[in-house]
Amino acid sequence: MDPEGISKLEAVCRELGLDSSLAHRIVLEAQLSRDELEARRIGPASVAGDGECMRAERDRLLQMEAEIMKLLGSSSRETILHDLRNVLNDLTLLQELSGRNSRTS
Numbered sequence: 001m002d003p004e005g006i007s008k009l010e011a012v013c014r015e016l017g018l019d020s021s022l023a024h025r026i027v028l029e030a031q032l033s034r035d036e037l038e039a040r041r042i043g044p045a046s047v048a049g050d051g052e053c054m055r056a057e058r059d060r061l062l063q064m065e066a067e068i069m070k071l072l073g074s075s076s077r078e079t080i081l082h083d084l085r086n087v088l089n090d091l092t093l094l095q096e097l098s099g100r101n102s103r104t105s
Contacts, residue, residue: 006031015091018071029064 006027013023065077072083 016087017091029060 009027009030010023013026018026065080068074068080068084069077072080072087074080074083
C-alpha cells in the first residue's frame with residue numbers, strides 16, 4: 001500500500017471512530033499483505049509453501065472479516081459493505097447535525 005493509501009486508510013479509521021490500537025493494527029496488516037505479495041513475486045517458492053501461505057492468508061482474512069462483522073454488528077458477511085456504508089452515512093449525518101447545532105447555539 002502506498003503512503004497515500006495508508007493516509008486514506010488512517011483517515012477512514014478515524015472517521016469510523018476506531019480506537020488507535022485497532023486502527024494501527026489495520027494499517028499494519030494492510031502493509032504486511034503488500035509486503036507478503038512482493039516477497040512471493042520476487043522469491044522462489046515451492047507449491048506446498050504457496051499453499052500453506054495461501055491458507056494462512058485466508059485464515060487471517062477470515063479472522064479480520066469476523067472482527068469487522070462483530071464491530072458492525074453484521075449477521076452475515078454479505079452485508080459488510082452495506083453496513084459499512086450505513087455507518088459512514090450515519091457518521092456524515094451526525095457530523096452535519098453537530099455542525100448545525102454548534103452554529104445555531
